[in-house]
Amino acid sequence: MSLINIDTLKTLELYHKDEGYNQAALLLSDNNTFCGIDIAKFGESISIIKERNTIEKESILKQFDDAMVMFKRYYQYEEIKTAYRKAVEILPENAFREALVNAIIHRAWDVKACINVAMFEDRIEITSPGGLPQGLDESEYLKGGVSILRNRILGSVFYRLHLIEHFGSGVKRIMDEYIGNMTKPQFFCSENAIKVILPVLKQDNLLTPDENSVYTLVKKGYASSTDITKNCPFGKNKVVNILKILVTQGYIRQTGNGRGTRYSL
Template identity: 25%
Template sequence: MQNIGFKEDLTHEFKSDRTCLSDGDIIDAVVAFANTDGGDLYLGVEDDGEITGLHPYHKDSTQLAALIANKTVPPVSVRVEILSFSVPVLKVSVPRKTAVVASSAGKIQRRRIKADGTPENVPMYPYEITARLSSLSLLDFSAQPVADAGYDDLDPVERERLRNIIRTYRGEPQLLELSDEELDKALQFVVLQNGKAIPTLCGLLMIGKASAIKAHVPTAEASIQVLSGTDIKVNESFHLPLLAAFEKFHATFNAWNTSEEMEMGMFRISIPAYDPRAFREALVNAFCHRDYSMLGRVRMAIEDDGLTISNPGGFIEGINADNLLDAEPHGRNPVLADAMKRIGLAERTGRGIDRIYEGSLLYGRQLPDYSQSNATSVHLLIPKGPVDKAFIQMVSEEQQRIGHSLPIHSLMTLNALKVLHRASVNEIASFLHKDEARIRSVLESLAESGLVDASGTGRGRTYLLSERYYRLTKKPYAYVRSHDINTLRYEELIMELAGHQGHVSRADVVELLHVTPSQAFRLLQKLVKAKRLALTGKGAGAKYIPKDSI
């Protein structure tokens, strides 16, 4: 029998139809896809991929699509098509829904991967529905009133701490003029129900008593670890209101955040192991964007290789590790995030992620790393690493010259060239996971400012950090090597291709090196003058043959 050629996974499901699969099983599979990442259901395929074909009852694709729409709430519109194999197979393509979907019988399911790597459909429990809605930005969990909590669960001591933070971090000064009750309402710490002020999750998290937080929000746990090799220096877990937790995190961070000094002209500047502003924004993000319906902890770990901050709850819908800097700012807990901004703890523009990246880039260190994040947690590593003093001085001097900070994409592009040495627009865009048009614009702006040198035209145009940077590194030979290396490398690549084919044309060189036809012609003529190639033919039929093969 014929095999379909791939295996089941999170977005592909096989169903046998030899005995006519029930409508209920089809609806359950569609609901599970809609509540996860969408996917394709193949009807008439066994679990091992063997194609056994459709039952005659399911050969009317229009009827099946209508059945699915009628048996799902809200209705799921699917695309149904019959695939032509040795026997027919029905493919049902299910979109990912931006709402929680149930069957008309009331079953709510989702897909997951089992320990053996195969997928399965499982029930979606009430707390998972809340998490799903939060990740889709359809529910602000932090704005919900906390059942059984009372106004006396808010701590006057924490409210005074809040006022001190507003003063220290230059939050909205108008908040300081409000009474306690007015302040709680302004920051949405309470909602009125039947004339009584009931704490919201945001209010309880921000200024609630520790005992009330542990009783009503047991998921709101945090931990701090400091490790030196395998030696544990600090290891604490606690349930505290966020503002008290922040002070505890900051005290530990400040105690272990070492620094070194650098001379710049007449001044000495201190370079911390981790930028305090980047740390603060990372911590704010962890608390504001965590999923409070999930068990887990906001965790800070300071280790030999870097600072880790992680939180329960994956990236929300539309956000991933590659588009963090470009995506429209929006979070899982808007009311909590808004309170953080208004009291001065969070970046008011909603671009705190820029601060996190800037904190590493300004010191010439490796980029923050979100690659270990997954569907259930966000994991940020800020690498420690050595500082690049030449990079720091070059950026600092340029910022003093222009009178403002360099944009984050300019810093990222400079950092990419530091790693790649010499690269094209395509190579830099691929390295940074950014759009080529944007990177090209950034590079040309940097070239105009003298921070980057450019050579070539069109697709063959390449860039490298300017001589200014290499002069500051006291390694001018590195600039000369990077500046001239392409010509030498191009010649060897042309000779290698000529050796493989027995000849090479100008079109071959254009395709090989992504240079213009005129650049290709000059490279070939140089090799002819060096007596490494010989020209045969004319015009479109011109070929260049290795001398040693003549």
Template identity: 35%
Template sequence: MVRLVSIWVERSYFMIFQEEFEQMRSLEQDLTFLSAKTEFDESNIPFKEKNLGIQNQDGIYTNLGLLLSDQCKHTIKVAVFDGEKQSEFQDRNEFAGSLFKQMHEVYSYIDFRNQKHSNFSGLKRINKRDYPEVAIREALLNLIVHREYSYSASSFIRMYTDRIEFTSIGGLLKGITLEDIQLGISVCRNPKLANIFYRLELIEAYGTGIQKILDSYSGSEFKPQFVTTENAFKVILPNLNHPKKNSKIQEELVIYDCPENKILEFAKAHTQFNRKDVQDTFNLSQTTCGRILSRMKEEGQISQHGKGKNTFYVLK
């Protein structure tokens, strides 16, 4: 009971804070809404800017309006790798514009690469795609609806031969744990944005997305994984048709999980640091340490300076 009360208090606080962010005046006022109007028209819902919170009562566009406008400054970067590591790019793309435009274009980009494989059970052919479509849909919507838009860094989607990773800016809200969201408890970071996606029937009741992802892998030896740090949330979808066992992803999670949190705390206490400092402090191998620092740099958590032996990092 005490736990539920605590969650309710934290939820109320963050909903007030995020509503203030969504309602704050957008720095950009020369906005258009071609993609948003198309989305509303297809759902037969009137596009009324003030009623939706896109404009305030004075006719000023809000941050929520900026997110749905064609001039939205936040982007999603997608990279496709040839293999299970980031050693060789196959393709990369950056998607911009209204969140609705990004949603459709990113889904199509992934869906095109979601290959179908066939096998036979007796005389019957069974087709199975690499990733459940519902899992991709829910992971993408989670990336868009629940990210922290007060930061300008892009969201990332990385496609490997054995998995897809969806990484959004903003960790879990205070008072909520990974176990909580897997039980269906949801504290919405962007309540007005979520409400619009709900009205358009793009999402259902809050807190169902994670369970849908888990259910889509029901009966499979492969299981999706969820990783959270202080500043990011990652959904990892394993490739159902990949020959390797799920143990590969479990092994990678040792790299993805706790070290980033610890390195962030280490960075806060030091003006600058190098790879050897981190390697010795956390007893990591040179390869693992380099991989973590590269990932943190890509995700905008730290910045790299200098060259060669004089390379050092600072908290961004």
């Protein structure tokens, strides 16, 4: 901190002449006692751990960088074609970066728990302690455009460093990284945590013929199970079961419940 001009710290709202350094300043410092990021790479099952790191007691900026290094180690590689090297992404780096930054700046720092990053062969799950900020419901969170920052000062610092874009655009930016991909990210909100599931990229259609029939109808805009059934060669029970499978695997999204349940990409 001593290397940074006090006036700069005041401008960033990290220091006040009467109160000294605040919590945001401590989180950005190179030595703090806050919980950090618990990140693990699993093999074919959760009982097989290839690598695990608990990143803490250092600046959240350094924690972010360390997590990105581990991400690149497992989800990026170079492919040589003729005389050229081509960078290949198994999972969109921009989507992971956005989800991780959001977990850091929106988490509840008074909760004694780490951000959990679980890396699997087919997905990454990022769980952030603390639910949605007061005044923001799940539908507004998913739709985007409304931003209620739990940690406003941290958000401002990350914005100045170009690590995030416009506030309230995180979910949309993540979804945009999966345009044209069969599987889509999933978002789960509870009172105590927010979980984001990022699937690996699947350009090929791995669905069964029946699953593909239902998926195609959802893609065309048929939103209810009743409308989908009317355009399928099989009954409603099978349609509902297939819809559940597509939702679980991240191919489609489900909103509402009961007769108001709707499906979309």
